[in-house]
Amino acid sequence: MKPFYPFRYCPLCGTKLETREHEGRERLYCPKCKIIIWENPVPVVACVVLNENQEVLLVKRGVPPAEGMWALPSGFMEMGEQPEETAKRELFEETGIVGEVEEIIGICGQSSLKYRWIVSIGYKLRWISGKLRPGDDAVDVRFFSLNSLPEIPFSTHRKMIEKVKARKHPR
Numbered sequence: 001m002k003p004f005y006p007f008r009y010c011p012l013c014g015t016k017l018e019t020r021e022h023e024g025r026e027r028l029y030c031p032k033c034k035i036i037i038w039e040n041p042v043p044v045v046a047c048v049v050l051n052e053n054q055e056v057l058l059v060k061r062g063v064p065p066a067e068g069m070w071a072l073p074s075g076f077m078e079m080g081e082q083p084e085e086t087a088k089r090e091l092f093e094e095t096g097i098v099g100e101v102e103e104i105i106g107i108c109g110q111s112s113l114k115y116r117w118i119v120s121i122g123y124k125l126r127w128i129s130g131k132l133r134p135g136d137d138a139v140d141v142r143f144f145s146l147n148s149l150p151e152i153p154f155s156t157h158r159k160m161i162e163k164v165k166a167r168k169h170p171r
């Protein structure tokens with residue numbers, strides 16, 4: 001993967017960045033500070049909540065990317081936050097549901113236009129309390145049958161739902 005060219009200037013001194021080979025990859029480099037500007041994936045958390053009918057909770061996104069499409073409740077980890085806290089916070093912010101983490105479903109990388117590469121951590125949560133309502137970045141929220149899901153734009157979300165579905169219906 002090539003460096004993320006939208007970053008053109010050193011964040012410390014403002015010098016125009018160069019690229020140089022380091023540890024097998026082309027990196028952004030500041031010739032004045034003599035430092036590499038490291039680029040790393042951004043962690044996000046996605047939440048799978050099933051109701052008593054084994055339907056999965058989705059939110060209709062009110063913000064880009066994929067505005068207007070249905071996806072798992074999800075969001076970016078904050079600095080200093082543990083991933084399980086992110087899951088519970090995002091679930092509550094987007095759906096009004098207070099959840100308890102049951103297990104990790106999986107961890108998976110995905111390309112992103114804005115962040116270039118994100119790592120999505122999927123958690124399964126149990127609905128403990130709270131009333132379903134769309135909040136924050138969501139315009140609608142509801143449960144869908146695992147057999148008749150709308151088009152879900154994120155491959156990581158599709159994979160996580162498939163994993164949970166496979167466990168519910170062991171072959």
Ligand SMILES: [Zn+2]
Pocket residue numbers: 010011012013014015030031032033034
């Ligand atoms: Zn610099």
